[in-house]
Amino acid sequence: xxxxxxxxxxxxxxxxxxxxxxxxxxxxxxxxxAFCLEEENLASSDALNRMGKALEAGGLxxxxxxxxxxxxxxxxxxKLRHSLPVNPYLFAVANIRxxxxxxxxxxxxxxxxxxxxxxxxxxxxxxxxxxxxxxxPLKPEVMILGGGIAGISIAQELASSGIHVFLVEKEPDLGGxxxxxxxxxxxxxxxxxxxxxxISDVKKNTQITLFTRTELKSVEGHxxxxxxxxxxxxxTETILPVSAIVVATGYMTRHExxxxxxxxxxxxxxxMEKLLAEATGPSLDWEGKKLEMVTYLLDGVxxxxxxxxxxxxKQALLLQEAFECQVAILCKDVKVAAxxxxxxxxxxxEKGVLFFKYEEAPKxxxxxxxxxxxxxxxxxxxxxxxxxxxxxxxxxVTSEAFVPTPETERLSGVLKIHLGSRGFLMEDNPQLLRxxxxxRGIFVAGGCRFPQEVSESLIExxxxxxxxxxxxxxxxxxxDLAVAEVDPKKCAVCYTCPRLCPHSAITVERxxxxxxxxxxxxxxxxxxxxxxxxxxxxGCGICVAECPAKAITLRHLxxxxxxxxxxxxE
Amino acid sequence: MSxxxxxxxAFCCDQSGYPAADMAGTLKQKLPKNVExxxxxxxxxxxxxxxxxxxxxxxxxVLVFACFEENCQFLRGNLRAKGRLSYAHxxxxxxxxxxxxIEICHLATNSxxxxxxxLRRKSxxxxxxxxxxxxx
Amino acid sequence: MIKAEQKPIDxxxxxxxxxxxxLLSGCGACVTVCQAGGEKEVGLLASxxxxxRQKIGKKLEVLEATPARQCEPEFALEMSETIEKVExxxxxxxxxxxQTLVRHFPKxxxxxxxxxxxxxxxxxxxxxxxRCQACGNCVLEKTGGICPISRCAKQLLxxxxxxxxxxxxxxxxxxDCAWQLIYDRLKALNQLYKxxxxxxxxxxxxxxxxxxxxxxxxxxxxx
Numbered sequence: 001x002x003x004x005x006x007x008x009x010x011x012x013x014x015x016x017x018x019x020x021x022x023x024x025x026x027x028x029x030x031x032x033x034a035f036c037l038e039e040e041n042l043a044s045s046d047a048l049n050r051m052g053k054a055l056e057a058g059g060l061x062x063x064x065x066x067x068x069x070x071x072x073x074x075x076x077x078x079k080l081r082h083s084l085p086v087n088p089y090l091f092a093v094a095n096i097r098x099x100x101x102x103x104x105x106x107x108x109x110x111x112x113x114x115x116x117x118x119x120x121x122x123x124x125x126x127x128x129x130x131x132x133x134x135x136x137p138l139k140p141e142v143m144i145l146g147g148g149i150a151g152i153s154i155a156q157e158l159a160s161s162g163i164h165v166f167l168v169e170k171e172p173d174l175g176g177x178x179x180x181x182x183x184x185x186x187x188x189x190x191x192x193x194x195x196x197x198x199i200s201d202v203k204k205n206t207q208i209t210l211f212t213r214t215e216l217k218s219v220e221g222h223x224x225x226x227x228x229x230x231x232x233x234x235x236t237e238t239i240l241p242v243s244a245i246v247v248a249t250g251y252m253t254r255h256e257x258x259x260x261x262x263x264x265x266x267x268x269x270x271x272m273e274k275l276l277a278e279a280t281g282p283s284l285d286w287e288g289k290k291l292e293m294v295t296y297l298l299d300g301v302x303x304x305x306x307x308x309x310x311x312x313x314k315q316a317l318l319l320q321e322a323f324e325c326q327v328a329i330l331c332k333d334v335k336v337a338a339x340x341x342x343x344x345x346x347x348x349x350e351k352g353v354l355f356f357k358y359e360e361a362p363k364x365x366x367x368x369x370x371x372x373x374x375x376x377x378x379x380x381x382x383x384x385x386x387x388x389x390x391x392x393x394x395x396x397v398t399s400e401a402f403v404p405t406p407e408t409e410r411l412s413g414v415l416k417i418h419l420g421s422r423g424f425l426m427e428d429n430p431q432l433l434r435x436x437x438x439x440r441g442i443f444v445a446g447g448c449r450f451p452q453e454v455s456e457s458l459i460e461x462x463x464x465x466x467x468x469x470x471x472x473x474x475x476x477x478x479x480d481l482a483v484a485e486v487d488p489k490k491c492a493v494c495y496t497c498p499r500l501c502p503h504s505a506i507t508v509e510r511x512x513x514x515x516x517x518x519x520x521x522x523x524x525x526x527x528x529x530x531x532x533x534x535x536x537x538x539g540c541g542i543c544v545a546e547c548p549a550k551a552i553t554l555r556h557l558x559x560x561x562x563x564x565x566x567x568x569x570e
Numbered sequence: 571m572s573x574x575x576x577x578x579x580a581f582c583c584d585q586s587g588y589p590a591a592d593m594a595g596t597l598k599q600k601l602p603k604n605v606e607x608x609x610x611x612x613x614x615x616x617x618x619x620x621x622x623x624x625x626x627x628x629x630x631x632v633l634v635f636a637c638f639e640e641n642c643q644f645l646r647g648n649l650r651a652k653g654r655l656s657y658a659h660x661x662x663x664x665x666x667x668x669x670x671x672i673e674i675c676h677l678a679t680n681s682x683x684x685x686x687x688x689l690r691r692k693s694x695x696x697x698x699x700x701x702x703x704x705x706x
Numbered sequence: 707m708i709k710a711e712q713k714p715i716d717x718x719x720x721x722x723x724x725x726x727x728x729l730l731s732g733c734g735a736c737v738t739v740c741q742a743g744g745e746k747e748v749g750l751l752a753s754x755x756x757x758x759r760q761k762i763g764k765k766l767e768v769l770e771a772t773p774a775r776q777c778e779p780e781f782a783l784e785m786s787e788t789i790e791k792v793e794x795x796x797x798x799x800x801x802x803x804x805q806t807l808v809r810h811f812p813k814x815x816x817x818x819x820x821x822x823x824x825x826x827x828x829x830x831x832x833x834x835x836x837r838c839q840a841c842g843n844c845v846l847e848k849t850g851g852i853c854p855i856s857r858c859a860k861q862l863l864x865x866x867x868x869x870x871x872x873x874x875x876x877x878x879x880x881x882d883c884a885w886q887l888i889y890d891r892l893k894a895l896n897q898l899y900k901x902x903x904x905x906x907x908x909x910x911x912x913x914x915x916x917x918x919x920x921x922x923x924x925x926x927x928x929x
Contacts, residue, residue: 069592070609098595099607103686109603120606418645429643438645494739499831502645540644541615545654548744549734549772554615562620565608566579568627619746622753661750664715665758704757706765 002061002126003034005086007051009042009067014097022111023066023096023118032122034060042067043076048084055085062090062125066118068097087130089482089556094121120567127560136224136477136535140164142468143228143242145216145411146249148176149454150446150461152198154246157465159207163472166240167202168211168230170407174199176250177447178454180270182277185314186340186455192277211238215407219245219414222505222533223441224477244441244468247425248461249411251447253400260364265371266396269311276318284323286395291325295373295393297362299332301401307453308399309335315397317348328354328391330362330375339455356389364396371396402451416504417442425449435464439504440536443467482556483537484544488529490551497530497543497552505536506543576630576696577604580689581620583613585643586678587635593682601686602693613637613674614647618654621672622661630702631692634674635685641678648676667704670695708736708800709834710743710820715754718796721817722755722766725793730755730819731785731807732772733799740834742820743798745772751798751819776803782810789814824856842914848900850891855908857884863905 006027010020020038027036037054039047042065055063063086065073070093077088096114104110140163144151147169155165181191202208214232221227228240255261255268264287272294275284284291296312312329319325334355336342349355362375373391380386404423412419417437420426425444428436437444445464446457471477486497486506498506510528532543532552544552553559582588588609594601606629610616613636624632634655636648652674659669675688722728730752738744752768759766771788773781776799789795789811797804798819807816824836839856845863846853855861859877866885869876873886892898910916 069595071589071592095592095607098592102595102598103601104603105600113603490734490745492734492738492744495828496741496831500646500650502647538644540612540647541610542612542644542647542650545615545617546650548738548741548746550745550749557611557615559617562608562610563623565606566620566624566627566629567606568579568624568629617746619749619753622750622757626753626757657750661715661754665719665754666761667757703761706756706760 002032002122003059004032004122004125005034005055005060005063006036007042007054007063007065007067008036008038009047009065010038010040011068011097012041014068015101019101019107019111023114026115027066027118030119030122043072048076052084058085060086060090062086062092062128064092064094064118064121064125066094066096066114066121069093069095087132089131089480090125090128092121092124092128094118116567120565124561124564127558127564129555131481131556133478133480134534136479138224138243138472138475138477139241140472140475141240141242142166142244142246142472143168143226143240144246144248146176146247146446146448147171147174147202147210147212148248148250148446148457149178149195149198150248150250150457150464151176151246152202153458153461154248154445154465154468155202155208156198156205157462158468159205161469161473163207163469165208166211166228166242167208168214168216170213170215172213174202174210174212177253178457180273181311181454182273183314183318184454185310185344186338191454216411216414219416222536224535226441243472244443245415246443246445246464246468247411247415247417247437247448248444248446248464249405249408249448251424251451252403252405254403255398255400260366260371261398263366263371265369265394266364266398268398268400269308269315270400272315272395272397273311276315279323282322282324284319284325289369289394291319291323291394293391293393294319294325294327294395294397295371295391296327296329296331297364297373297396297398298329300361300399302399302451303332305402305451306335306338307402307451310338310341310453312397312399313341313344313348313353316353317344317351320348320351320353326352326354328356328373328393330356330358330373332358338453367392370394405448408448415439415442417444420449424451435460435467438502440538441471477535479535480556481534483534483539484532484541484552484554485534486530486532487551487553488531490549491529492549492551493529494548495530496546496548497532500546501532501543502540503536503538505533505538506530507533574697574701575602575604576693576701577606577628578602578631578633578689578692578696579606579608579624579629581608581610581613581616581632581634583615583636583647584609584611586637586641586676586681587613587685589679590635590677590681590685593680594686595682597682597686599683599686601689604693605689612642612644612647613651614642614644616651616654618657621655621658625667625671625702625704626706628702628705630671630699630705631696632672633688633692634672635688636674636676638676638678665704667702668699670699671702707739707826708802708822709740709824709826709836710737710798710800710822712742712747712751712798712820713818715751715758718751718817718819719755719758722794722796725815726765727767727769727792729769729771729785729788729792729795731776731795731797731799731803732770733776733797733803734772734774735777737799737820738772739828741832743800745770748772748798775799777806779806779810782806786811840915841908842920843908845905848903848905849888850895850897850900852884852888852891854884854888857882857887861908863907865901 094117100110100113143166155167158165214230217229217231219228224243226242231237316327319327336345356377358375365372371393376386377389417439418426425448427434435443435445443464445460509531541554544554582591642648655674658672662669677684732743732748748770752770775781794815796817796819800822804818825838826834827837836856841855870883875881875883
């Protein structure tokens with residue numbers, strides 16, 4: 001007969017006194033009850049202290065809290081400074097307020113329901129086992145893939161907080177796509193000078209080990225114990241043991257060069273950027289002619305990506321203000337959802353940049369060596385007032401298509417992280433955890449996750465650096481062993497669980513003896529049974545349910561506990 | 571038949587169903603009496619055998635409350651759960667039990683009213699269908 | 707590995723009609739991997755059988771067991787005690803497993819719960835495809851590793867038939883023409899000369915399945 005300590009939480013009167021008395025009388029008569037204490041607000045720190053004292057005497061197999069939702073108690077327990085004398089996994093909550101008192105037709109039924117919930121909950125405790133906490137030491141060593149603006153910024157921030165960084169770049173030089181930029185849209189800085197400073201700092205920084213002309217070949221292991229094999233020029237291979245990995249490999253662009261898009265008077269934004277960077281006089285020349293009318297044609301591809309819109313408005317303002325040019329920008333939608341963009345757009349309009357919104361794609365044709373752009377201006381509300389407009393341009397600047405770099409797919413396989421829509425790397429949760437990948441210890445930042453403007457990349461780089469620092473700052477990762485566990489004797493090595501784990505936390509490894517796991521990457525054979533890495537497991541239970549040999553258990557929610565919750569005899 | 575109160579097992583995932591059940595309580599929605607709420611971290615934890623054993627061991631119906639597709643915090647748990655439900659449906663059809671006895675309902679944390687309505691609707695539906703003839 | 711699919715449960719119920727207490731025995735090897743007869747499937751099938759029989763008022767008691775394999779004498783005999791307690795055995799192992807049990811329990815009715823379908827490869831999770839038909843004389847060296855017996859609907863040994871069109875088979879339109887695959891593969895390996903070597907017709911009645919029950923005997927291994 002298990003001995004259970006019971007606490008009744010009246011939730012500051014939510015559970016009315018007469019009801020609470022009936023519950024209390026019922027509970028006190030149960031054979032399992034070791035004691036039954038009442039509190040007005042169990043989630044308060046005073047009450048928790050009293051609870052701690054009551055439990056110190058020991059001799060209990062578990063604790064049942066009768067009150068409201070378990071989520072309420074879980075959050076308040078986490079705030080406790082000192083832990084309670086009973087293992088947290090031997091606690092169970094009988095939610096009689098939300099599941100009985102508040103939702104049953106009358107008080108009589110609610111009382112019956114409450115009794116049933118309480119006895120189910122006591123039954124669950126009998127099937128519970130204590131679960132220990134483990135600590136995984138984390139060395140302050142991180143690998144960053146990609147030496148573009150995001151990679152460099154993350155490297156600098158991590159290095160300044162004492163973390164050693166391995167920065168791996170596949171090209172001979174650092175800089176990536178940002179090397180195409182001349183000016184920022186929202187700061188009065190010249191990008192190249194600013195980049196040069198950052199790059200020289202990275203090269204001098206003793207906390208950063210730089211590998212150029214190097215690619216990632218394979219990664220073994222999990223959070224805290226990644227073994228990354230990189231290959232440099234002349235086939236030199238190095239194994240980097242790192243605690244975390246940040247992927248900042250950027251994006252690529254492609255543009256149409258067929259037909260009229262191959263004409264010398266049709267260009268793309270980076271070419272205009274270069275022209276502006278090298279400009280000397282008060283006006284600009286393009287293919288032997290002074291530029292007086294420049295038309296931007298945006299949103300031809302990638303309608304929802306802001307990068308080209310931001311750079312187009314920035315360039316247009318510069319052309320209009322400093323280079324005696326008339327600029328027209330044709331777009332499906334004016335995208336101003338970026339820091340300072342509304343102001344920039346307004347300034348551009350004040351300086352005379354013309355904006356045309358179109359629905360049908362504008363037509364380009366060659367007229368006397370110039371490009372004629374025909375567009376229907378949809379600014380007018382009445383369709384019949386929508387004027388067809390013809391612009392004779394000296395230069396038409398079009399947007400490029402943003403695509404993942406060719407090795408993104410291979411990297412997603414090597415790192416075992418997911419690809420999202422369009423083939424970029426997928427984040428864990430776009431609203432909250434944008435820089436985390438689906439795998440604990442691996443982060444994604446910048447254009448490789450979604451093509452973005454440099455300022456946004458810098459923000460993501462900052463966020464990724466903060467995440468890494470938060471992870472490594474304590475020197476260890478603490479976690480409860482409330483995770484999935486494979487019984488190697490039953491495992492049929494069918495590879496179902498490694499395929500289905502959404503967090504890539506399962507690999508097939510060799511077991512030395514029962515309960516002695518040989519870490520991968522140490523040169524030993526890999527064959528034997530599946531193994532869940534406890535520090536990388538999120539405890540979702542998908543593998544447990546999929547295993548055809550029923551070889552996996554979820555330590556904090558076993559079959560027996562679920563059947564107990566179902567209130568059915570097993 | 572008028573005294574038949576169908577027993578429903580409601581699997582509620584921690585990210586949607588369970589908070590919705592709490593919210594149903596806060597909204598003082600009325601739930602059918604004979605509902606057992608089973609809390610799981612993700613709908614992906616729900617094994618097909620639980621769905622069948624629930625019916626075998628005395629339930630008249632099973633409802634799975636899971637997140638909307640593409641909203642699973644563990645990326646694919648709710649999709650795997652759907653696959654398991656379709657396995658269970660195929661078996662129920664072949665053995666002559668109504669496949670409506672097992673159903674999945676997608677919702678979010680703020681769907682307290684939806685959860686309560688779904689449970690009440692299921693209870694009514696099961697009352698008309700009658701007790702589960704397969705329960706042992 | 708051997709791939710199998712569960713038989714429709716209504717067919718199984720017909721087999722079990724005369725009995726009231728059975729053992730449902732799974733297998734921890736091939737049928738576990740192709741999700742047809744492992745411990746998980748055994749539990750599901752047992753539950754379904756019990757409910758189906760409950761519904762018609764003829765209770766069926768189902769004992770469940772999943773040995774590591776069913777095709778070794780020792781594994782079969784391990785279940786002797788349990789088998790003595792039942793009236794029949796439903797085995798969801800492959801046909802080999804069923805017949806191993808038959809040989810060791812000659813007086814006990816043993817029924818198959820799965821259809822053993824083919825020897826196959828996992829293409830991706832949940833998708834399996836036939837790769838081998840155990841012809842007994844493997845020609846894979848001559849065909850770049852692609853089997854013309856299992857992958858060609860006509861089991862041709864020397865090139866495609868006239869129906870091969872755009873790399874697809876005329877018998878099964880979704881299937882790739884095996885000889886197209888063999889050609890592409892040998893070309894990639896720079897071994898196209900192998901296609902000019904004639905593969906003689908298979909002697910089905912002499913060295914293959916039409917020769918009668920096949921047996922392998924290793925005198926050096928026999929105890």
